[in-house]
Amino acid sequence: xxxxxxxxxxxxxxxxxxxxxxxxxxxxxxxxxxxxxxxxxxxxxxxxxxxxxxxxxxxxxxxxxxxxxxxxxxxxxxxxxxxxxxxxxxxxxxxxxxxxxxxxxxxxxxxxxxxxxxxxxxxxxxxxxxxxxxxxxxxxxxxxxxxxxxxxxxxxxxxx
Numbered sequence: 001x002x003x004x005x006x007x008x009x010x011x012x013x014x015x016x017x018x019x020x021x022x023x024x025x026x027x028x029x030x031x032x033x034x035x036x037x038x039x040x041x042x043x044x045x046x047x048x049x050x051x052x053x054x055x056x057x058x059x060x061x062x063x064x065x066x067x068x069x070x071x072x073x074x075x076x077x078x079x080x081x082x083x084x085x086x087x088x089x090x091x092x093x094x095x096x097x098x099x100x101x102x103x104x105x106x107x108x109x110x111x112x113x114x115x116x117x118x119x120x121x122x123x124x125x126x127x128x129x130x131x132x133x134x135x136x137x138x139x140x141x142x143x144x145x146x147x148x149x150x151x152x153x154x155x156x157x158x159x160x
Contacts, residue, residue: 005035005061005063005144006068006143006144006145006146006147007032007033007035007061007062007063007064007065007066007144008063008064008065008066009026009027009063009064010061010062010063010064011023011024011027011061011062011063012059012060012061012062013059013060013062014058014059014060015058016058017056017057017058018053018056018057018058018060019052019053019054019055019056019057020050020051020052020053021050021051021052021053021060021062022049022050023049023050024046024049024050024051024062025049027046027062027063027064028046028047028048028049029045029046029047030045030046030064031043031044031045031065032044032045032046032051032062032063032064032065033062033063033064033065033143033144034051034053034060034061034062034144035060035061035062035144035145036053036055036057036059036060037057037058037059037060037116038059038116038117039115039116040095040096040097040143040144040145041053041054041055043065044062046062061144063144065142065144066142067140067141067142068140068141068142068147069138069139069140070138070139070140070149071136071137071138072136072137072138072152073136086124086154087124087125087137087152087153087154088122088123088124088125088152088153088154089110089122089123089125089137089139089149089151089152090121090122090123090149090150090151090152090153091110091113091119091120091121091122091123091147091148091149091150092120092148092150093118093119093120093146093148094113094118094119094120094121094145094146094147094148094149095113095117095118095119095141095143095145095146095147096113096114096115096116096117096143096145097109097113097141097142097143097145098110098113098139098140098141098143098147099139099140099141100125100137100138100139100140101137101138102136102137102138103136103138104138104140107138107140110123110125110139111123118145118146137152137154139152
């Protein structure tokens with residue numbers, strides 16, 4: 001499990017298995033992201049300074065969620081239209097919930113990431129579409145889990 005948390009204004013509970021996490025008065029009324037024993041358990045609303053989990057956990061990370069977005073630069077400014085071919089995303093110690101695509105409207109889940117695990121994987125991905133003026137790849141996550149995208153390797157071809 002991660003030794004850091006990927007939320008804003010985060011708090012950590014570590015101790016005996018518990019379903020009620022208190023001490024969250026500073027987040028009163030906020031919808032928070034929750035990571036319980038390494039698994040994202042969905043959003044919760046802080047009421048009376050606490051949240052309630054459906055399953056007891058010994059390590060809980062709570063905080064305000066945010067979205068991390070990586071958008072590549074156009075691969076070759078000298079080519080009017082281009083296409084990224086055979087992209088491979090190389091992730092290190094990354095949790096489930098990462099999405100990728102050619103733009104924000106066509107994101108899909110990265111396969112091969114396991115719930116509750118941080119994995120180092122190479123993911124060959126399929127980017128739909130033909131030649132365009134951008135040739136970009138977007139990688140995004142809103143989960144309270146680490147996403148370390150070490151590299152994106154791909155071939156670029158020019159077109160009409």
